[in-house]
Amino acid sequence: MLKLTVCLLTFNSERLLHQVIMPLINLADEIVIIDSGSTDQTLTICHQYGLIPIYHPYRMHGEQMNVAIDRASNDWVLCMDSDEVLDEQTIGFLRALKAGAEPPANHGWRLSRYWYVLGEEVRTIYPVSSPDFPVRLFNRKHARFNLRPVDDKVVGNIQTFKIEGHVRHDTFWSLHEVFSKLNSYTTRLVKYQNVRPSIGRAVISAIGAFFKWYLFSGAWRKGKVGAVTGLYATLYSFLKYFKAWYAHGTKQGAVIEKHTDSRQV
Known part of the structure; x- marks a missing residue:
């Protein structure tokens, strides 16, 4: 047993x-x-x-x-x-x-x-x-x-x-939960996984996700719920690259600032 x-x-x-x-x-x-x-x-x-x-x-x-x-x-x-x-x-x-x-x-x-x-x-x-x-x-x-x-x-x-x-x-019982998890998942992805920092890739990926996960998947037939799932896919695809791009720029700025400070000393 x-x-x-x-x-x-x-x-x-x-x-x-x-x-x-x-x-x-x-x-x-x-x-x-x-x-x-x-x-x-x-x-x-x-x-x-x-x-x-x-x-x-x-x-x-x-x-x-x-x-x-x-x-x-x-x-x-x-x-x-x-x-x-x-x-x-x-x-x-x-x-x-x-x-x-x-x-x-x-x-x-x-x-x-x-x-x-x-x-x-x-x-x-x-x-x-x-x-x-x-x-x-x-x-x-x-x-x-x-x-x-x-x-x-x-x-x-x-x-x-x-x-x-x-x-x-x-999953995703409310709109608040949709956007809360969207933010959490994309932040965690960028933190623990090597995501290419690219604003261009963010835009292209979001457009592709919209067509694939909203139009081609037939989600548009589901009315409001379909709109939510299509928006989720689009924003997820955009945010994972956008957050990586933003974090990369912030790190580079910090490195330049530190280098400038060291030269002044």
Whole structure:
């Protein structure tokens, strides 16, 4: 029988937390929650289920998941975010998997994850199409999350299989959340990844993203939600190069100023 630890990340997650935790309580042998400093009712809700979150400051999603994985008592881990809600088909598969013989340690499973923006299901949200199929169930001795600043994934020497179902990924619940995450993701990308500093590339990339992710993808048919996803793709493509260009100029200015000061001395 497979012993399963659920690794759950939270941060101000009160909106969906009951829906996320309830199916996991009866499924998991252990739940490890890593919280990055919630100030809403997240911790209170966890305590209602007898769960005590562990605080760890957030840098990158993959790093945060690996912290949870390291805290697990079992080798088999199911890694979840607090905006992902399992459906009955997925839960049924996981229960059957747990009830059977323990699978080979180099096996892993992908969730069928459908993206929602402002409460509506969407076909695309930069840079992925919906559904996507992230690896989330695996043996921690054979795989871990990589440390990409955004769009991280599980890496390791494993053979993966898809779980049929409809996991609701309820991201971007409000316009405030859209722009907050847009700013956070692009800042983190520039900070931890080598992005070419170019204002020209920023403009060209933004124009290309608009055509690909709004017009050609058919997002324009989705009305306001489509406009939001198209704008998100356009601004993301622009900001990652613009922020790199701005940071590069700031660094160069600081170097020139320091050199000038040293000559004056």
